[in-house]
Amino acid sequence: MQSAKRILMVRPANFGFNAQTAVSNSFQKEDEIENAQQMALEEFDAFVSQLHQANIDVHVAQDSIIPPKPDAIFPNNWFSVHESGDVFIYPMLTENRREEVRLDLLSHVLDESHRLTDLRNDFSEILEGTGSLVLDRQNKIAYACLSERTSLNMFLQWCGRMEYSPVYFSAINAGVPIYHTNVVMTITTDFVILCLECVSDKQEQMALKESLIKSGRRVLEISIQQMNHFCGNALEVLNMHGEKYFVCSRTALNNFTEDQLNTIGSFCEFIVADISTIESIGGGSARCMLAEIF
Numbered sequence: 001m002q003s004a005k006r007i008l009m010v011r012p013a014n015f016g017f018n019a020q021t022a023v024s025n026s027f028q029k030e031d032e033i034e035n036a037q038q039m040a041l042e043e044f045d046a047f048v049s050q051l052h053q054a055n056i057d058v059h060v061a062q063d064s065i066i067p068p069k070p071d072a073i074f075p076n077n078w079f080s081v082h083e084s085g086d087v088f089i090y091p092m093l094t095e096n097r098r099e100e101v102r103l104d105l106l107s108h109v110l111d112e113s114h115r116l117t118d119l120r121n122d123f124s125e126i127l128e129g130t131g132s133l134v135l136d137r138q139n140k141i142a143y144a145c146l147s148e149r150t151s152l153n154m155f156l157q158w159c160g161r162m163e164y165s166p167v168y169f170s171a172i173n174a175g176v177p178i179y180h181t182n183v184v185m186t187i188t189t190d191f192v193i194l195c196l197e198c199v200s201d202k203q204e205q206m207a208l209k210e211s212l213i214k215s216g217r218r219v220l221e222i223s224i225q226q227m228n229h230f231c232g233n234a235l236e237v238l239n240m241h242g243e244k245y246f247v248c249s250r251t252a253l254n255n256f257t258e259d260q261l262n263t264i265g266s267f268c269e270f271i272v273a274d275i276s277t278i279e280s281i282g283g284g285s286a287r288c289m290l291a292e293i294f
Contacts, residue, residue: 004292013063015040020094027283074288125151131180145181169204188236191218195227229255230285
C-alpha cells in the first residue's frame with residue numbers, strides 16, 4: 001500500500017520558534033506571536049477534528065512539557081513505520097529535536113509484529129525520517145534531497161536494508177539547500193507533486209522525472225513559489241473505508257492552479273487544514289504533522 005489507514009499526531013506542549021533548526025530551515029519565520037502555543041493548539045485540534053470527520057483513524061499523543069520541544073508537533077522526522085513491520089528511530093540534526101524521541105509513545109500504536117531498529121549512533125550522519133525520505137512504497141523506490149539533515153551514506157544504507165532503489169538529488173531555494181525532501185515532493189497512489197525547478201543539475205532532473213514517470217503516476221510540477229507555500233508538503237491518507245484523502249494546508253490549497261486542483265480532486269477528496277501559525281513559526285506544514293502507522 002502507498003498510503004496508511006492510521007496516523008499518529010503529537011499535540012504540542014511548548015510550540016514555538018526553534019532557533020536551532022532555523023539555521024537549516026529557510027521556511028521558518030521568527031514571527032513575534034504572543035500566543036503562539038495557544039494558536040498552534042487551536043489549529044492542531046481543528047485539524048484532528050477534520051480528520052476524524054473523514055473517518056480517518058488518528059491517534060493523538062500529548063507532548064510532554066519537560067524538556068521543552070518546540071517541534072514536537074512534527075513527529076514524522078524521528079520515526080517511521082512500514083508495512084513490512086519495520087520501525088526505525090532516526091538521528092536528528094539538532095539537540096532539542098533529539099529530545100522528541102519517545103518509545104513510550106510508540107508503544108500505544110505498535111504491536112508485537114513490529115520490529116524496531118534504532119539508527120541513532122554518534123550523530124555524525126543524519127537522516128530525518130520521512131522528512132528526508134519520500135517513499136514510493138508500491139515500487140520500493142526512495143527519494144532523497146541531500147542536505148545536512150539527509151546524509152547520502154545513511155540514505156543508501158537505509159535503502160539497502162529495506163531493499164529500496166535509491167534516487168537522490170540536490171535542491172536549492174534562494175541559494176540555500178532545501179532542508180527536507182518532503183517539501184519538494186509528494187507521492188500518492190496515482191500522482192506525484194514535484195518542484196523540479198529547484199533541482200539545478202539537469203542529469204538529476206532527468207533521472208528524477210524518468211523514475212517518477214516509470215512508476216505510472218501522473219506528474220504535477222509545481223513552481224518554487226508554490227513550493228514555498230507548501231504545495232509539496234502534503235500527504236495521501238486512507239480512511240477506515242479505504243477512501244483516499246489528499247491532506248494539505250489552506251496555504252497550499254490557495255496556491256495550486258485550478259488545473260492542478262482538478263487533477264488532484266479526480267483522484268482524492270480534500271482535507272484542508274488552517275495551520276498558518278504552525279507553518280510560519282515551525283517551518284513545516286500538513287505532511288510534517290502526520291506520522292503514518294502501517
